[in-house]
Amino acid sequence: MRLLPGLLLLLSAGSPAMQTLFQSPDEGWQVYTSAQAPDGKCLCTAVIPVQGTCSRDLRSHQLRQLTEKVQNISQSMEVLDLRTSRDLQYVRNTEALMKGLDTRLRAAADSQRSLNAKSFQELKDKMRELLPLIPVLDQYKSDTRMIVHLKEEVRNLSGSLLAIQEEMGAYDYEELQQRVLLLEARLHACVQKLGCGKLTGVSNPITIRASGSRFGSWMTDTMTPSADSRVWYMDGYYKGRRVLEFRTLNDFVTGQNFVQHLLPHPWAGTGHVVFNGSLYYNKYQSNVAVKYHFRSRSVLVQRSLPGAGYNNTFPYSWGGFSDIDFMVDESGLWAVYTTNQNAGNIVVSRVDPQTLEVLRSWDTGYPKRSAGEAFIICGTLYVTNSHLAGAKIYFAYYTNTSSYEYTDIPFHNQYSHISMLDYNPRERVLYTWNNGHQVIYNVTLFHVIKTSGEL
Ligand SMILES: *[C@@H]1O[C@H](CO)[C@@H](O)[C@H](O)[C@H]1NC(C)=O
Numbered sequence: 001m002r003l004l005p006g007l008l009l010l011l012s013a014g015s016p017a018m019q020t021l022f023q024s025p026d027e028g029w030q031v032y033t034s035a036q037a038p039d040g041k042c043l044c045t046a047v048i049p050v051q052g053t054c055s056r057d058l059r060s061h062q063l064r065q066l067t068e069k070v071q072n073i074s075q076s077m078e079v080l081d082l083r084t085s086r087d088l089q090y091v092r093n094t095e096a097l098m099k100g101l102d103t104r105l106r107a108a109a110d111s112q113r114s115l116n117a118k119s120f121q122e123l124k125d126k127m128r129e130l131l132p133l134i135p136v137l138d139q140y141k142s143d144t145r146m147i148v149h150l151k152e153e154v155r156n157l158s159g160s161l162l163a164i165q166e167e168m169g170a171y172d173y174e175e176l177q178q179r180v181l182l183l184e185a186r187l188h189a190c191v192q193k194l195g196c197g198k199l200t201g202v203s204n205p206i207t208i209r210a211s212g213s214r215f216g217s218w219m220t221d222t223m224t225p226s227a228d229s230r231v232w233y234m235d236g237y238y239k240g241r242r243v244l245e246f247r248t249l250n251d252f253v254t255g256q257n258f259v260q261h262l263l264p265h266p267w268a269g270t271g272h273v274v275f276n277g278s279l280y281y282n283k284y285q286s287n288v289a290v291k292y293h294f295r296s297r298s299v300l301v302q303r304s305l306p307g308a309g310y311n312n313t314f315p316y317s318w319g320g321f322s323d324i325d326f327m328v329d330e331s332g333l334w335a336v337y338t339t340n341q342n343a344g345n346i347v348v349s350r351v352d353p354q355t356l357e358v359l360r361s362w363d364t365g366y367p368k369r370s371a372g373e374a375f376i377i378c379g380t381l382y383v384t385n386s387h388l389a390g391a392k393i394y395f396a397y398y399t400n401t402s403s404y405e406y407t408d409i410p411f412h413n414q415y416s417h418i419s420m421l422d423y424n425p426r427e428r429v430l431y432t433w434n435n436g437h438q439v440i441y442n443v444t445l446f447h448v449i450k451t452s453g454e455l
Pocket residue numbers: 065066068069072
C-alpha cells in the first residue's frame with residue numbers, strides 16, 4: 001500500500017436535507033399552494049384533475065422527462081455505489097493496518113530493549129505518516145452513509161413517479177421537479193467528490209479467463225447500465241474482423257452464449273473500445289477511426305485522425321500495429337497516438353463520439369515507443385514503462401492542467417506480456433490482455449484537496 005503525504009482531507013459531505021413525501025392522490029381535488037395577496041387575502045390554488053385534456057398530455061410529457069431524469073440519476077448512483085463500496089473495503093483494510101501498527105508501536109515503547117533504536121524510529125516515522133489518514137477514513141465512512149441515503153431517496157422518488165402516472169392531475173409538478181433538481185445537484189456534488197481522483201493504487205490481478213493468442217483485446221461497454229454485462233472479445237492484433245459478443249461475464253468465463261460480428265474493415269492493434277453500443281477501432285493499414293454499431297451491425301462513421309502514425313510506425317513498446325489506441329474515461333472518448341510533428345511523443349486527443357472529429361489535442365512529451373500501454377482516468381493519461389515483467393505506471397499527464405509528473409505505481413504483471421490495458425470508468429477496473437489471459441485489476445482513486453496549514 002502506498003500513502004501520499006498530500007492525502008489529507010476529503011471535502012465535508014454535509015447532511016442531506018430531508019424532503020416531505022407526496023400525499024396519496026385519493027381526493028378528487030387538492031389545494032396545493034397558498035400565499036398572501038397584496039390586499040391581505042389568502043390565495044389558494046385548487047387542482048381538479050380533468051381526464052383527457054391537453055394539460056394532461058403536457059403533464060404526461062413532463063412526467064416522462066422527470067422519470068427519465070430519475071432513471072439517469074439512479075444509473076449514476078449505481079456506479080457510484082459500486083465504487084464507494086469497493087473503496088470502503090480499502091479504507092477498512094487501511095484502518096486495520098494502522099491499528100496493528102499502533103499496537104506494535106505501543107508494545108515496542110513498553111519494552112524498548114527488544115527493539116533497536118533504528119527500527120523503533122522507523123516504526124514511529126511510519127506511524128506519523130499514517131496519522132493524517134484517520135480523518136480521511138472517518139470522512140469516507142460518512143460519505144458512504146450519505147450514498148446509502150441518496151440511494152433511498154432515489155428509490156422513493158422513482159416510486160412516487162410510478163404511482164402518479166395513473167393519477168397525474170393530483171400532484172404538484174413544480175415540487176416534484178424541485179426534488180429531482182435537488183437530487184441531481186447532490187448527485188453531481190457526490191460524483192465530483194467521490195467519483196474522480198488521482199490513481200493511487202492498483203489491486204492484485206484477477207484472471208477471468210485464459211483464452212486466445214498472445215495478443216488481443218476484450219472489454220465491456222464503458223457506458224451502458226450495469227444490467228448489461230456483455231463482453232466483447234477480439235483475438236489477434238492485425239487484419240482481424242471477427243468480434244465475439246458474449247451475453248454476460250459468466251458466459252465469457254465459460255465460453256458460451258455468444259454471437260459473432262464480422263467487421264466490414266479489418267482492425268489494426270488492440271486499442272479498440274466499446275462505448276455506448278458502438279465499437280471504435282483503427283482500420284488496418286490506415287489512420288482511419290471506425291465506429292461500428294453493434295445493434296444495426298453497420299459502420300456509422302469513419303474518419304482519418306489527422307497526421308496520426310499507423311502501420312507500426314509509432315506502436316507501443318510491444319509493436320503489433322498498436323499505433324492508435326482508443327479509450328474512454330468518465331468524460332467520454334479519447335484517442336492516443338502520435339504524429340511526425342510531435343516527434344513520436346504521445347498525443348492524447350479528445351474525440352467526438354458521433355463524428356470522430358478531434359476536438360482538442362495535448363502533446364504529453366512522452367515517447368510512444370517507450371510506453372508499454374496507456375489508459376485514461378478522470379482526464380489523466382497514465383502510461384506504463386514496459387509491457388514486460390517489472391512494468392509500472394510510470395508517467396501521468398494531466399489534461400486539466402496540461403502538465404505531467406513521473407509516478408511510481410507498481411502492479412503485478414502476472415503473465416509478463418501485456419498487449420492491451422484499458423480503464424473502464426463504469427466498473428472502475430483495468431482490463432488487460434496478458435499473454436493469452438484476460439485479466440482485470442481494481443484501481444483506487446483518491447480525491448485530494450489542499451488544506452491550509454499542516455496537519
Ligand atoms: C439521460 O441520459 C442520457 C444519456 O446520457 C441523455 O442523453 C439524456 O438527455 C438524459 N435525460 C435527461 C432527462 O436528463
